Amino acid sequence: QKEVEQNSGPLSVPEGAIASLNCTYSDRGSQSFFWYRQYSGKSPELIMSIYSNGDKEDGRFTAQLNKASQYVSLLIRDSQPSDSATYLCAVNKLADDMRFGAGTRLTVKP
Amino acid sequence: KAGVTQTPRYLIKTRGQQVTLSCSPISGHRSVSWYQQTPGQGLQFLFEYFSETQRNKGNFPGRFSGRQFSNSRSEMNVSTLELGDSALYLCASSLTGLNTGELFFGEGSRLTVL
Numbered sequence: 263q264k265e266v267e268q269n270s271g272p273l274s275v276p277e278g279a280i281a282s283l284n285c286t287y288s289d290r291g292s293q294s295f296f297w298y299r300q301y302s303g304k305s306p307e308l309i310m311s312i313y314s315n316g317d318k319e320d321g322r323f324t325a326q327l328n329k330a331s332q333y334v335s336l337l338i339r340d341s342q343p344s345d346s347a348t349y350l351c352a353v354n355k356l357a358d359d360m361r362f363g364a365g366t367r368l369t370v371k372p
Numbered sequence: 373k374a375g376v377t378q379t380p381r382y383l384i385k386t387r388g389q390q391v392t393l394s395c396s397p398i399s400g401h402r403s404v405s406w407y408q409q410t411p412g413q414g415l416q417f418l419f420e421y422f423s424e425t426q427r428n429k430g431n432f433p434g435r436f437s438g439r440q441f442s443n444s445r446s447e448m449n450v451s452t453l454e455l456g457d458s459a460l461y462l463c464a465s466s467l468t469g470l471n472t473g474e475l476f477f478g479e480g481s482r483l484t485v486l
Binding site: 293294298304305306307308311350354358359360361362363364365 | 413414416417428429430470471472474475478
């Protein structure tokens with residue numbers, strides 16, 4: 263079992279729709295959770311961080327964390343073609359390393 | 373504010389050689405972490421340095437090593453290169469370290485081993 267698992271996709275949604283990206287992790291001691299976006303040929307950039315159970319909203323992005331289910335998700339509302347990228351879920355345990363999922367490739371079709 | 377700078381951006385080596393990659397973090401950032409990115413394995417953590425000390429290390433062989441200087445610049449070295457070392461090597465800087473997760477990545481050094 264991989265430590266951080268994501269569906270590789272590709273996930274395709276029409277412009278204006280909600281894109282839902284999911285991530286599960288295996289280490290119950292994980293404390294910090296992040297979503298990075300990586301455009302093709304570019305380096306990852308942080309878009310959301312979440313540390314406690316529940317939802318965290320930032321503009322069109324909402325991160326959801328459920329530690330009991332070891333599940334993190336990212337919702338992108340009103341998806342735009344510019345959101346087309348690979349989304350990486352990252353998980354950290356205090357004083358430990360950073361574990362990334364393999365990423366989900368999202369395509370938003372005009 | 374200057375971003376994270378990695379050099380060289382591209383390099384080609386042959387098996388058995390060694391390579392040194394450099395990373396200059398954002399000014400004021402004391403944490404530098406290194407990652408290997410390949411299509412098959414995704415982004416894998418190599419190690420993290422904070423104030424010249426290695427704090428964390430991923431599951432890579434001893435051929436992969438690094439260091440950090442007093443100005444926070446970091447280098448990583450890969451000795452006795454293997455074909456499987458071909459990858460994009462990314463470094464990321466952070467103000468406080470991995471647990472805050474706010475990593476700022478450089479553009480990467482793309483290594484090809486022939």
